[in-house]
Amino acid sequence: xxxxxxxxxxxxxxxxxxxxxxGGNTASQxxxxxxxxxxxxxxxxxxxxxxxFYTDKATGFTHGFLDxxxxxxxxxxxxxxxxNVTTPVQNLLGINxxxxxxxxxxxxxxxxxxxxxxxxxxTTPVSTNFIELTPAKVSTDLGVNAVATQTSNITxxxxxxxxxxxxxxxxxxx
Numbered sequence: 001x002x003x004x005x006x007x008x009x010x011x012x013x014x015x016x017x018x019x020x021x022x023g024g025n026t027a028s029q030x031x032x033x034x035x036x037x038x039x040x041x042x043x044x045x046x047x048x049x050x051x052x053f054y055t056d057k058a059t060g061f062t063h064g065f066l067d068x069x070x071x072x073x074x075x076x077x078x079x080x081x082x083x084n085v086t087t088p089v090q091n092l093l094g095i096n097x098x099x100x101x102x103x104x105x106x107x108x109x110x111x112x113x114x115x116x117x118x119x120x121x122x123t124t125p126v127s128t129n130f131i132e133l134t135p136a137k138v139s140t141d142l143g144v145n146a147v148a149t150q151t152s153n154i155t156x157x158x159x160x161x162x163x164x165x166x167x168x169x170x171x172x173x174x
Contacts, residue, residue: 026057026058027054027055027056027057028055028056028057029054029055030052030053030054030055031052031053031054032050032051032052032067033051033052033053033091033092033093033094034050034051034052034092034093034094034095034101034102034153035048035049035050035051035095036048036049036095036096036097036099049066049067049068049095049099050066050067050068050095051064051065051066051067051075051092051093051094051095051101051103052064052065052091052092053065053090053091053092060087061087061088061089062088062089062090062091063075063076063088063090064076064077064090064091064092064101064103065092066092066095066099066101066119066121066126068099068119068121069121071121073119073121073125073126075090075092075101075103075117075119075126075128076088076090076105077090077103077105077113077115077117077130077132078130079105079113079130079132080105080106080107080113084107085105085106085107085108086108088105088106089105089106090103090104090105090106091103091104091105092117093150093151093152093153094151094152094153094154095154096154096155096156096158097156098118098156098158099118099119099120099121100116100117100118100119100154100158101116101117101119101154102114102115102116102151102152102153102154102160102161102162103115103116103117103151104149104150104151111135111147111148111165112148112149112150112165113132113133113134113135113148113149114132114133114134114149114150114151114162114164115130115131115132115133115151116130116131116133116151116154116158116160117129117130117131118131133149133151133160133162134149135147135148135149135164135165137149138164142164144164144166144172145166145167146164146165146166147165147166147167148164148165149162149163149164149165150162150163150164161173161174162174
């Protein structure tokens with residue numbers, strides 16, 4: 001469901017009835033994390049774009065998803081999928097009005113790799129373009145030694161926030 005302030009719940013998005021976008025099994029968990037900021041404003045669509053993640057009960061893999069106009073699509077960074085990663089964990093955390101989402105995938109060592117994904121819902125299936133914010137890129141650009149990155153949100157001006165983790169396990173925001 002979606003809560004529309006001050007106290008109205010709508011069944012436009014119902015996590016209890018979440019259908020795996022691949023038409024497969026059932027999800028053992030679903031979390032809706034981000035919603036684009038124009039949702040619920042006068043003249044906007046009655047169906048907000050929602051991102052989050054679900055875990056496929058059959059495989060144990062966690063996938064990012066987009067729910068747009070009530071249609072759910074899996075959104076996974078190919079770098080975070082087999083054969084590169086044995087047990088994929090992918091999350092989408094924020095989305096802007098232009099359907100650019102911020103998220104991350106986790107490698108076999110448990111380190112996160114941030115990205116921004118441009119999503120095109122006008123194609124079937126939904127097409128994506130991933131822009132990586134890798135630990136190596138952060139290390140080079142900032143002159144530090146990053147082992148993980150996470151992009152947490154993206155504004156309508158395409159400003160991205162998140163954090164990177166150093167070799168001592170300390171997190172640093174950006």
